[in-house]
Amino acid sequence: MEFEVTMADIARLPRAAAQNLCKRCKLNPPEITMRHEALCRDCFIIYIRTKFTRHMEPYRVKKHSQTTKKLLLATSLGVSSTALLDILHWHRALQVERARRSEYDVYVVHIDQTAVLGGDSEVEDQCLERLRGKYTQFEFCKVPLEEIYNLSGSLAVEEMVASTGGITLDSTSTSTTSSSSAATSTSLTKLRSLLASLNSRASQMDLINILRTRLIIEIAKQRSCEAIFFADSMTKMAAMVLAEVTKGRGHALPWLISDGPTPYGTQTLVRPFRELSKSEITSFITFSSLWEYTTTTLEATKNPPKPPLKAKNQTIDEVMEKFFDDFANTHLSTNVVKTAAKLEFADDRDRVFRLGLCEICGLPMDEDPRVRKLKNVKVEGEVVVGEAGSSNGGSGSSNGGSGVNDADARIYCLEPPVGEEGLKQRRCYGCRRSTLGAGRIDWPVNNR
Amino acid sequence: MTNNMHRCAVCQTNRAQVIRPKNGQKICKSCFLEVFELEVHTTIVENNIFPTRGERVAIGASGGKDSTVLAATLKTLNERYDYGVEFVLLSIDEGIHGYRDDSLETVKRNAIQYEMELCIVGYDSLYGWTMDKVVEKVGRKGNCTYCGVFRRQALDRGAKQLNISHILTGHNADDIAETVLMNFLRGDLPRLGRCAEVMTASPTSTMRRSKPLKYAYEKEIVLYAHYRELDYFSTECVYSPEAFRGNARSLLKELEKIRPSSVLDIVRSGEQLVHDTTGPIRLSCEETKDLRPVGSGQIGDIRPMGVKRHSPVTVPQTAQEIPHQPADGSRVQAIGVCGKCGYMSSQPICKACVLVESLNRSNAPVEVSFAGDQALH
Numbered sequence: 001m002e003f004e005v006t007m008a009d010i011a012r013l014p015r016a017a018a019q020n021l022c023k024r025c026k027l028n029p030p031e032i033t034m035r036h037e038a039l040c041r042d043c044f045i046i047y048i049r050t051k052f053t054r055h056m057e058p059y060r061v062k063k064h065s066q067t068t069k070k071l072l073l074a075t076s077l078g079v080s081s082t083a084l085l086d087i088l089h090w091h092r093a094l095q096v097e098r099a100r101r102s103e104y105d106v107y108v109v110h111i112d113q114t115a116v117l118g119g120d121s122e123v124e125d126q127c128l129e130r131l132r133g134k135y136t137q138f139e140f141c142k143v144p145l146e147e148i149y150n151l152s153g154s155l156a157v158e159e160m161v162a163s164t165g166g167i168t169l170d171s172t173s174t175s176t177t178s179s180s181s182a183a184t185s186t187s188l189t190k191l192r193s194l195l196a197s198l199n200s201r202a203s204q205m206d207l208i209n210i211l212r213t214r215l216i217i218e219i220a221k222q223r224s225c226e227a228i229f230f231a232d233s234m235t236k237m238a239a240m241v242l243a244e245v246t247k248g249r250g251h252a253l254p255w256l257i258s259d260g261p262t263p264y265g266t267q268t269l270v271r272p273f274r275e276l277s278k279s280e281i282t283s284f285i286t287f288s289s290l291w292e293y294t295t296t297t298l299e300a301t302k303n304p305p306k307p308p309l310k311a312k313n314q315t316i317d318e319v320m321e322k323f324f325d326d327f328a329n330t331h332l333s334t335n336v337v338k339t340a341a342k343l344e345f346a347d348d349r350d351r352v353f354r355l356g357l358c359e360i361c362g363l364p365m366d367e368d369p370r371v372r373k374l375k376n377v378k379v380e381g382e383v384v385v386g387e388a389g390s391s392n393g394g395s396g397s398s399n400g401g402s403g404v405n406d407a408d409a410r411i412y413c414l415e416p417p418v419g420e421e422g423l424k425q426r427r428c429y430g431c432r433r434s435t436l437g438a439g440r441i442d443w444p445v446n447n448r
Numbered sequence: 449m450t451n452n453m454h455r456c457a458v459c460q461t462n463r464a465q466v467i468r469p470k471n472g473q474k475i476c477k478s479c480f481l482e483v484f485e486l487e488v489h490t491t492i493v494e495n496n497i498f499p500t501r502g503e504r505v506a507i508g509a510s511g512g513k514d515s516t517v518l519a520a521t522l523k524t525l526n527e528r529y530d531y532g533v534e535f536v537l538l539s540i541d542e543g544i545h546g547y548r549d550d551s552l553e554t555v556k557r558n559a560i561q562y563e564m565e566l567c568i569v570g571y572d573s574l575y576g577w578t579m580d581k582v583v584e585k586v587g588r589k590g591n592c593t594y595c596g597v598f599r600r601q602a603l604d605r606g607a608k609q610l611n612i613s614h615i616l617t618g619h620n621a622d623d624i625a626e627t628v629l630m631n632f633l634r635g636d637l638p639r640l641g642r643c644a645e646v647m648t649a650s651p652t653s654t655m656r657r658s659k660p661l662k663y664a665y666e667k668e669i670v671l672y673a674h675y676r677e678l679d680y681f682s683t684e685c686v687y688s689p690e691a692f693r694g695n696a697r698s699l700l701k702e703l704e705k706i707r708p709s710s711v712l713d714i715v716r717s718g719e720q721l722v723h724d725t726t727g728p729i730r731l732s733c734e735e736t737k738d739l740r741p742v743g744s745g746q747i748g749d750i751r752p753m754g755v756k757r758h759s760p761v762t763v764p765q766t767a768q769e770i771p772h773q774p775a776d777g778s779r780v781q782a783i784g785v786c787g788k789c790g791y792m793s794s795q796p797i798c799k800a801c802v803l804v805e806s807l808n809r810s811n812a813p814v815e816v817s818f819a820g821d822q823a824l825h
């Protein structure tokens with residue numbers, strides 16, 4: 001009996017001591033429990049930085065590299081964006097300190113959506129000013145969302161490479177030559193009328209998100225940035241995955257969430273926070289005292305304000321984010337992101353070649369899931385319609401069209417609008433759903 | 449003006465009574481019934497669900513709304529479009545008092561109403577356990593696992609008794625959308641790849657399973673049953689509903705409020721995942737899944753299974769079932785035979801046998817030390 005007691009005592013002793021100290025450095029008192037480990041402030045910050053640094057392999061200082069790489073950091077001025085900005089600043093400063101030069105320069109871009117989404121543009125400007133003052137190594141820039149109507153137009157004039165299937169604007173030449181304020185107002189009008197033609201707030205936000213991403217990529221092209229950094233956390237990405245599945249873009253998931261180039265540009269997308277949860281990033285902001293450099297507050301993050309809208313007016317992304325913010329579901333985000341990352345499209349190159357890209361989201365087109373199976377089954381018309389998808393561009397094979405054999409129309413109730421029968425060949429399912437009933441739309445970007 | 453607003457969008461004559469959740473179209477009762485049936489017919493024709501005339505096909509019938517609507521629609525469509533198939537109702541008696549015994553009465557009435565043969569297979573006779581007894585043993589938490597595994601096998605066994613190799617189930621679009629979300633949430637990649645297929649030929653089963661109501665909204669199924677005044681049983685299972693599914697279900701309901709087509713859109717997304725998992729070039733993750741046990745140190749684990757896999761001689765009747773793989777031949781999960789019951793299984797012993805065994809095992813010690821237990825508590 002005595003022996004047993006002694007063993008238990010021995011076993012208990014170091015554990016009791018460790019409980020008061022950080023599990024890693026064993027020096028400081030722990031301040032946060034992270035993945036079952038009690039860590040002190042410093043060790044936690046090291047942990048976050050390590051997760052980030054893993055994605056920075058291509059941007060390490062290399063001996064013989066001549067040119068400085070240009071990176072674009074997209075910021076929403078939210079918690080994750082500021083955390084990424086801070087860490088990137090630290091990373092670059094470390095390079096300068098150790099190697100006396102840095103491998104990259106960072107161009108921080110904030111897309112101003114206040115003209116269409118509401119919100120206070122002034123608050124954002126002030127926040128940007130504070131960031132400018134703090135992170136002196138970086139160049140900052142604010143671009144209004146409607147600028148996409150000017151930017152891609154001027155770009156298209158400069159370096160247009162035989163575009164297929166995209167909508168080319170008639171007014172591009174006028175908008176580039178006219179004064180900038182006039183251009184802004186006309187482009188804002190265009191953007192607003194595009195959004196007004198959509199049938200729900202969910203669809204509007206979907207297209208705004210697509211436009212924002214595409215604007216960021218266009219800016220990166222213009223500024224010849226080779227990589228674009230997004231501060232999406234794992235929690236955010238899980239919401240993104242399920243939201244895109246819900247919008248019917250399951251076919252494009254690998255393109256939507258994986259790092260690497262986009263189908264319509266050479267710029268690499270990097271999401272260095274893809275392994276960190278939102279709560280971890282929030283803690284990082286608290287520990288680094290960065291709250292004043294974001295447009296949100298700790299309170300707002302802890303108790304996200306209920307959307308003042310009717311349930312019907314929420315967006316799909318909002319519902320998904322709310323779902324993963326729920327304490328009972330946060331742990332599921334790992335599963336979702338990891339599963340989605342495993343989805344692979346073996347025939348993707350072939351698919352892009354055969355079916356082309358969607359004129360709206362720029363991602364590879366989807367194939368009617370029945371087409372392949374149907375190759376053995378004779379159903380008049382249907383197979384022909386599906387295979388005609390290889391001819392990308394407004395040929396709009398009108399055999400059948402919205403006719404009886406169009407399964408999209410019959411089963412998915414997704415009839416193409418009158419006069420746009422070839423839409424199925426140019427626009428993916430998800431984008432057709434989001435633009436349902438919008439008629440002919442004035443889309444500012446094309447796939448080059 | 450108001451007159452126009454209430455006209456059916458299809459026939460333009462009758463008063464609109466239904467708003468279709470898929471597209472918000474307002475249509476009248478008779479057009480609704482027609483559109484609903486036409487959609488099921490489209491699903492059947494486009495997926496070639498009934499490839500051969502004269503085939504006997506089982507309808508998994510629970511007496512609930514989905515399977516009752518399935519049976520009623522198929523009877524109508526078979527007469528209208530002459531598929532030339534014969535339907536048999538196949539019911540599973542889980543042995544849940546106050547739920548299944550009542551719903552089976554409904555199925556018996558359905559069998560008479562639709563002039564279909566009826567076969568009832570009981571858990572009791574197959575496994576020696578009714579769900580009531582299982583719940584008594586394992587409690588209300590997790591009993592759905594038992595029921596699910598047992599039911600899958602029971603349906604196959606029932607169909608085999610009837611000498612049928614094709615089972616139709618009443619899964620609707622909502623069910624499939626929930627499953628897609630659920631498989632994402634629990635990270636089940638292989639299932640994610642096949643849960644949205646209309647027709648599945650699982651490697652662990654010789655049965656073809658089809659879901660002709662795959663594109664039908666739950667709401668529309670209820671409406672269809674209501675308008676045709678179908679005789680169905682609408683009580684939930686008395687044991688706890690699947691908690692995890694409930695989570696996905698409430699999420700789906702919220703999404704449906706925002707965009708009613710969401711259910712269908714998720715099904716569509718799910719189909720796209722299927723397309724790529726079972727395409728001619730296999731997913732790399734599936735390959736690694738197969739290779740992993742060989743490469744890593746778990747060889748001891750895998751060997752006995754490999755031996756089993758290559759000795760189908762033990763159960764001669766299943767020998768000819770092994771080559772029965774999906775027509776596209778893409779899935780590479782190893783099929784073997786359960787060492788206990790001889791049923792098809794990817795593991796040395798099938799899941800149902802494992803569960804029954806665990807039930808029986810946990811049964812024994814309790815019975816032995818029954819007196820002692822009582823003394824303790």
